[in-house]
Amino acid sequence: MTTVIPVRTERPYDVVVGRDILLPQIAEAVAGAAQVLVVHQPAMARQADALKAELGDHVLLAEVPDAEAAKRIEVAQFLWQIMGQADFTRTDMVVGLGGGAVTDLAGFVAATWLRGVGVVLAPSSVLGMVDAAVGGKTGINTEQGKNLVGAFHHPARVVCDLALLDTLPRNELLTGFAEIVKAGFIADPAILTLLEEHLDVATDPTTPEFAEIIARSIQVKADVVAEDFTEQGLREILNYGHTLGHAIEHTERYRWRHGAAVAIGLMFAAELGRLAGRLPESVVDRHRAILESLELPTTYPIGRWQTLLATMRRDKKARGAMLRFIVLDDVARPRVLEGPDDSMLFTAYQSLAD
Known part of the structure; x- marks a missing residue:
């Protein structure tokens, strides 16, 4: 089909x-x-x-x-x-x-x-x-x-x-699922349900469930892009998890797969949303459970924070000296968090420490 x-x-x-x-x-x-x-x-x-x-x-x-x-x-x-x-x-x-x-x-x-x-x-x-x-x-x-x-x-x-x-190594296949998880949390909860209830078939490229989850994820992006092609507003929600994720990739000199870095970025954004008083802890836990079921990382060494912070300040999503993050008020309810103070950022990062 x-x-x-x-x-x-x-x-x-x-x-x-x-x-x-x-x-x-x-x-x-x-x-x-x-x-x-x-x-x-x-x-x-x-x-x-x-x-x-x-x-x-x-x-x-x-x-x-x-x-x-x-x-x-x-x-x-x-x-x-x-x-x-x-x-x-x-x-x-x-x-x-x-x-x-x-x-x-x-x-x-x-x-x-x-x-x-x-x-x-x-x-x-x-x-x-x-x-x-x-x-x-x-x-x-x-x-x-x-x-x-x-x-x-x-x-x-x-x-x-x-x-x-079909012939991709299992770990390489799963690393791409970080973006699928992102699509589920920002817009389509049915993606998350498919992963939670049908993990084996949903991650098998030969199954109808896999085809559905790919198509659903593409549809999320297609809908957003149709509304905001040049990222003047709505399209920013697609950056959920990416501000820290891109900083990790840069710090690791791109030796990390994008999906692994974004998985940690998703956890960071979820913790940031919780600390900002927006996201229930149960949804933070749901992030961790789904990512870990996909064998994606959810922790990162604590000693690299200053390097990551400096890289995030150069991120294309920043506005001058102000950092901007996409966070969630709940599943499928993304919003921009502007200028969180450094102590909140560090506290969110500490939650990821391995």
Whole structure:
């Protein structure tokens, strides 16, 4: 069964979810392009070769590093060089085939070449499917922080082929569920119920329950993005757990998986909401129970607070010197907490100490 989720921005596009849909969906989406640059991670080399065989000699292949190592200016320059040598025009297209870092990179390169060429995103990870590839955010990292350089750029289509997840190691599959948990807490409690009551099948890529939980998570993001594409208001709720999560990734020099860092960020945001007098302790406990059932971390070393605080102050969600966090008043009731004092922040962090 194939599910089509429309993203109704000023340039509407579809997110297509199903099994064994990769080649036909991409071929349809890039039809008419004179040239296609397929940006892929090493693990997707076979699929990239199959795509070239399907589409013909006008397809160029570019292999980039795994994970956050792909999101560097040097890698973007490598891709720009390929496009320049091939005389890429605005009628040509980019395909991002791989995890969330690859789709972020491919989207950024497409957004910046000739001020915007078409891009099709084919995420190969849970994280990429439910978060990175949906919503039009693109970016690369700098020494100062994550995603500080980027652009908003709509894809022409997002193709989520669940068959690509069948061979993922269990820990890599589960790390992407941090974003699914986030979607459940900020907007769709049915996601949380599915995880609590049907964990085994909900985390098995071959089951209808897994397909449902992926589609529900994508729908949460699609609904938010349709209302606020450039993050002027509502879209901020998608940052639940991400302020501390991004700081942990930066502190760990991107050796941590994004989902592991966000899991700790979710616990921090839940504790912050509790300390602010907004979130019942039972909901904080629910965060911990669901994340731990998914084998995701909920604690972090206490001695790194000052480094993390300094990184958070450079976060793109800050306003001047004021830190801003998304917290919950309850499940599916997110709101912005502006300028919490440092003692409250540290107390919330202490609750995570291992």
